[in-house]
Amino acid sequence: MALQPKFAEVETPFAVERALVGEHPAIVKLRALIERVAPTEVTVLITGESGTGKEVVAQAIHTLSPRSGQPFVPVNCAAIPHDLLESEMFGHERGAFTGAAGSRHGLLTTADRGTIFLDEIGEMPGALQAKLLRVLEDGVVRPVGADRGTRVNVRVIAASNVDLAAAVAKGTFREDLFYRLQVVPIVIAPVRERRSDIPLLTEHFLERVRDRTPARELAISREAMVALWSYDWPGNVRELENMIERLAIMCEDSIIDTSILPENLVASARPATAPIKVKMNNGAVNLNNLVRELEGRLINDALKQTGGNKQAAARLLGLKRTTFSAKLRRCGVIAPASLDEGREG
Amino acid sequence: MDEPNRPPQILVVDDDQDTIAILARHLEREGFVPIEANSGAQCLKLVHENEVDVILLDLMMPEMDGFQVVKALRDDPLTAEIPIIMITARDDLDARAEGMRLGVSDFLAKPVFRRQLASRVRAQLEVVATARNATDTIDRLEAARKNHAP
Numbered sequence: 193m194a195l196q197p198k199f200a201e202v203e204t205p206f207a208v209e210r211a212l213v214g215e216h217p218a219i220v221k222l223r224a225l226i227e228r229v230a231p232t233e234v235t236v237l238i239t240g241e242s243g244t245g246k247e248v249v250a251q252a253i254h255t256l257s258p259r260s261g262q263p264f265v266p267v268n269c270a271a272i273p274h275d276l277l278e279s280e281m282f283g284h285e286r287g288a289f290t291g292a293a294g295s296r297h298g299l300l301t302t303a304d305r306g307t308i309f310l311d312e313i314g315e316m317p318g319a320l321q322a323k324l325l326r327v328l329e330d331g332v333v334r335p336v337g338a339d340r341g342t343r344v345n346v347r348v349i350a351a352s353n354v355d356l357a358a359a360v361a362k363g364t365f366r367e368d369l370f371y372r373l374q375v376v377p378i379v380i381a382p383v384r385e386r387r388s389d390i391p392l393l394t395e396h397f398l399e400r401v402r403d404r405t406p407a408r409e410l411a412i413s414r415e416a417m418v419a420l421w422s423y424d425w426p427g428n429v430r431e432l433e434n435m436i437e438r439l440a441i442m443c444e445d446s447i448i449d450t451s452i453l454p455e456n457l458v459a460s461a462r463p464a465t466a467p468i469k470v471k472m473n474n475g476a477v478n479l480n481n482l483v484r485e486l487e488g489r490l491i492n493d494a495l496k497q498t499g500g501n502k503q504a505a506a507r508l509l510g511l512k513r514t515t516f517s518a519k520l521r522r523c524g525v526i527a528p529a530s531l532d533e534g535r536e537g
Numbered sequence: 538m539d540e541p542n543r544p545p546q547i548l549v550v551d552d553d554q555d556t557i558a559i560l561a562r563h564l565e566r567e568g569f570v571p572i573e574a575n576s577g578a579q580c581l582k583l584v585h586e587n588e589v590d591v592i593l594l595d596l597m598m599p600e601m602d603g604f605q606v607v608k609a610l611r612d613d614p615l616t617a618e619i620p621i622i623m624i625t626a627r628d629d630l631d632a633r634a635e636g637m638r639l640g641v642s643d644f645l646a647k648p649v650f651r652r653q654l655a656s657r658v659r660a661q662l663e664v665v666a667t668a669r670n671a672t673d674t675i676d677r678l679e680a681a682r683k684n685h686a687p
Contacts, residue, residue, distance in 0.1 A: 384660060385660045385664035388641075422644070492626040495597055
């Protein structure tokens with residue numbers, strides 16, 4: 193089976209702001225770094241959680257580089273079986289192994305004069321890491337079964353969703369290759385660290401839906417936006433993008449509201465609206481915890497009603513200021529160690 | 538700018554001294570250094586007198602409330618990028634919406650649990666470090682370019 197390399201579709205003019213949306217300082221600086229590193233020839237190592245846009249960054253670097261007219265060849269090292277990866281990357285001679293009926297170019301040769309993007313490089317087997325190091329050092333690619341290699345001119349951009357330094361420490365990734373790749377390290381922040389960009393990202397993806405269906409009006413309610421903002425997005429920008437696409441399909445009128453949001457998303461915005469259980473229901477209950485929960489809710493409500501005036505809130509609840517303060521300390525802000533467990537990993 | 542080789546300093550802003558004391562203790566146990574402010578005005582003063590890494594801000598305070606503090610911090614270029622974690626009532630949707638609009642970095646709902654507090658503070662420290670490292674790399678590339686220029 194031949195894996196077809198895909199080439200970058202070069203759009204003109206390319207705007208890095210469209211590819212990497214956000215105004216958080218971490219994203220603004222990331223864009224500046226991409227613009228600065230692109231025209232150089234240096235090797236780049238991109239680290240970011242799944243869905244943060246590592247390939248988008250790699251493509252942006254390629255597109256803004258003098259190599260933009262040449263191939264951009266992405267290779268997912270985790271998606272290709274280990275025993276095929278070497279011949280996919282380096283090519284092979286006829287008869288090099290069982291089934292090698294003819295000779296074939298590898299992806300490194302396909303990427304000649306362009307850029308190769310090695311995603312999930314941490315998954316690359318040790319023997320291949322050594323072979324890649326030699327390519328980085330002398331630019332020679334030797335196909336499987338060949339006596340001699342051929343010279344290629346390839347810019348390497350690698351990416352990992354795990355901390356490669358930790359893999360080096362564990363001994364699963366070659367230290368020399370790590371330093372050779374990490375000439376310029378680029379880290380992409382996960383969405384939960386830059387929540388302030390969620391409204392912008394949401395609007396960007398909604399705009400894309402509107403572009404496809406110009407007749408349709410589509411907006412998002414304030415409540416739904418707060419829910420999107422409060423969710424942790426473990427799948428990052430990709431998950432948010434998929435969610436907006438899904439909500440646009442599910443939404444029957446022109447406003448995306450909380451009623452069509454998945455349960456886990458709404459729950460993250462409102463964790464405490466579940467009713468307090470007041471029946472024994474065959475099992476034991478912890479009365480102290482329930483009382484504390486109820487007190488906490490009423491204290492919060494009273495503070496909300498009085499705009500944060502603690503004296504007035506105490507009066508609303510019929511408590512002395514000192515008693516109120518003690519309860520606030522117990523329910524409003526602190527939690528005993530036993531309640532700390534299992535709340536958030 | 539170099540990576541600060543000191544423990545992260547967290548400015549805790551609340552008008553209730555008991556609350557400050559508890560949050561400060563949580564933060565200390567997580568290896569952070571708390572700086573205490575009991576009003577919005579004091580927050581705006583202390584933020585300029587200390588190297589503050591993250592601000593933990595109660596919404597409901599007399600005189601200057603949390604929103605006014607956020608606005609003042611965001612309007613000042615010296616403090617515009619300091620992460621602000623706002624502490625609100627659990628289901629206060631209006632407060633969250635307004636905080637989002639003004640540029641709050643994250644929210645914590647009462648009651649604040651120590652683990653949750655630590656993970657939210659660490660996330661903000663992490664993203665600040667990411668941005669700082671990007672700036673450092675840009676400076677390094679720029680220096681290399683100048684050295685190679687004829």
